[in-house]
Amino acid sequence: MYAARLDRVRSAMAAQAVDVLMVSVGADLPYLIGYQAMPLPRLTMLVVPRDGEATLVIPRLEVARVVERPECFSILGWEETQDPIAIVAELCGRPSTAAIGDQTWARHLVDLMGFLPATQWRRSVELVGPLRARKDAAEIAALQTAAAAADRVARQLQGGDIALIGRTESQVSEDLSRRLLAEGHSHVNFAIVAAGENAASPHHHASERVIRAGEVVLCDFGGSLSVVDGEPGYCSDMTRMIYTGQPPAEFCELYDVLFAAQATGVASATVGTSAQQVDRITRQVIADGGFGPKFIHRTGHGIGLFEHEDPYIVEGNEVLLEAGHAFSIEPGIYIEGRWGARLEDIVVATEDGPWALNSADHSLVIVEA
Secondary structure (H helix, E strand, C coil), X not given: CHHHHHHHHHHHHHHCCCCEEEECCCCHHHHHHCCCCCCCCCCCEEEEECCCCEEEEEEHHHHHHCCCCCCCEEEEEECXXXXXXXXXXXXXXXXXXXXXXXXXXXXXXXXXHXXXXXXXXXXXXXXXXXXXXXXXXXXXXXXXXXHHHHHHHHHHHHCCCCCCCCCEHHHHHHHHHHHHHHCCCCEEEEEEEEEHHHHHCCCCCCCCCECCCCCEEEEEXXXXXXXXXXXXXXXXXXXXXXXXXXXXXXXXXXXXXXXXXXXXXXXXXXXXXXXXXXXXXXXXXXXXXXXXXHCCCCCEEECCCCXXXXXXXXXXXXXXXCCCEEEEECCEEEECCCEEEECEEEEEEECCEEEECCCCCCCCEEECC
16 A cells, blocks of 8 residues: 555656655655654654655654555664754755655754755645545545544434533533543544534633533534554544523524535535535525624535645635545534534545535534533
């Protein structure tokens, strides 16, 4: 699998006249060789010449964490007294054009530019991004496994197994996180819990605010789940809405618009439709419902080894959806100082139509505890 991915990235390098690819922290590295670099000041970097052997330059103390794949890359462990930037520069030769990983620390790029002053630099996403965006069958299966685990937690929430009233947002967030881990996730990326007026903040950080009876609770959670030990994990991400008691008619009307927009957005995400068109179609339902200015973010983001990656479902992204593209559809309506609502599924574009991986109840679920 990894050898095939490296072959494809070299083909992209040839097509785009890139001499060498260098990737460090971020998702490109585990995608290409199955290793996740720790975000350390010490440099870890995979050097992939267009016409030569790939080399993983890594601190000596980290070598033991690498699963060796000699058919794909060699390992060069550098000592504390060595300059890893000089090592990378030597492996690169004198490239006319180099692509650098999007998450590479700026200090490393600046130092590399000093060693390679004549090199033109490009972002690795131009090479690896389209490859990562098109998930293969194994990747889709991994996403499906992660989504199913998150669905089980959502059903526990909707079924009243997770107490809300009288607990703080932070306590409920911790509860959701524990349950994600219990359902197989290796780690939790986030567990947003936003009650009442806090639900109007899309990325609200769970606080010590106590959840009360008679208010909305927005829960957006996800993590990373590795299907095979030692392999990088694929992400889950979903949002469901709870009301602690009988919701007022005004909020029900808002939620009905949101529900319709999310369903319409999922249905519109067909192969050959542009990402921005999906955003427009979803957004129009909310505008027609009278809440247009209250939808303040993009309709969705790609998902895979990272919770946010290409393709982004947003105005201005003219990329046409392809079979294997995986992304969220998550419209929201936010009324500052009062309440907010968001509904999110992970969707895969297929030749047979959009496939929503999340199936937990999309309704505004009422709980009394």
